[in-house]
Amino acid sequence: MVHAEDRLRLATAVAEARAGLAEGGVPIGAALYDSDGTLLGRGRNRRVQDGDPSLHAETAAFRAAGRRRTYRGTTMVTTLSPCWYCSGLVRQFGISRVVIGEAATFHGGHEWLAGHGVEIVLLNDLECTAMMRDFIKLHPDLWNEDIGEQLPQPARRPHPHH
Numbered sequence: 001m002v003h004a005e006d007r008l009r010l011a012t013a014v015a016e017a018r019a020g021l022a023e024g025g026v027p028i029g030a031a032l033y034d035s036d037g038t039l040l041g042r043g044r045n046r047r048v049q050d051g052d053p054s055l056h057a058e059t060a061a062f063r064a065a066g067r068r069r070t071y072r073g074t075t076m077v078t079t080l081s082p083c084w085y086c087s088g089l090v091r092q093f094g095i096s097r098v099v100i101g102e103a104a105t106f107h108g109g110h111e112w113l114a115g116h117g118v119e120i121v122l123l124n125d126l127e128c129t130a131m132m133r134d135f136i137k138l139h140p141d142l143w144n145e146d147i148g149e150q151l152p153q154p155a156r157r158p159h160p161h162h
C-alpha cells in the first residue's frame with residue numbers, strides 16, 4: 001500500500017542521489033524511516049567518492065541509522081530497485097517495507113523480497129528513471145562495475161601469420 005508520505009520520503013532519497021551525482025558518484029540514494037515517520041538514516045552510493053564498493057545507498061543509510069534492537073516496521077526508501085547485496089541486507093535485518101523509486105533501469109531483488117513477506121512499493125518515478133538512464137548512458141563502465149556485470153572482452157586482433 002502506498003502511503004501518502006512515501007513520495008515525500010522518496011524525495012529524501014532523490015536528494016541523496018543528486019548529491020552523489022554532483023560528487024561524480026553513482027546517483028543512487030536511500031533513506032531508512034521508522035514506522036512513525038522518523039528519519040533514522042540517509043545515504044548514497046559512495047563507490048567512487050570513498051573508493052568503497054560496499055557502500056551502496058541502502059547500506060550507507062543503514063549504517064547512518066546506527067544500532068537498533070529491531071527493524072520491524074521500518075521502511076527503506078531507495079531510488080532504485082535494490083541489488084542482491086542490499087536485498088540481502090533488508091532480509092537479514094527484517095526491514096518491513098521497501099519503497100522503490102524505479103525498477104526500469106535495473107531489476108533488482110524486490111520480487112524476491114516480496115516473496116519473503118517484505119512489503120514492496122514501486123513508485124515508477126520518472127525523475128528517478130531519467131536520472132539513472134542519463135547516468136548509464138554517460139558512464140556505462142562505472143555502472144557495470146557497480147552492478148558487477150562483466151563487460152564482453154574486446155575482440156582480439158588475430159596475430160598476423162608469417
Ligand SMILES: [Zn+2]
Nearest residue numbers: 056083085086
Ligand atoms: Zn545495492
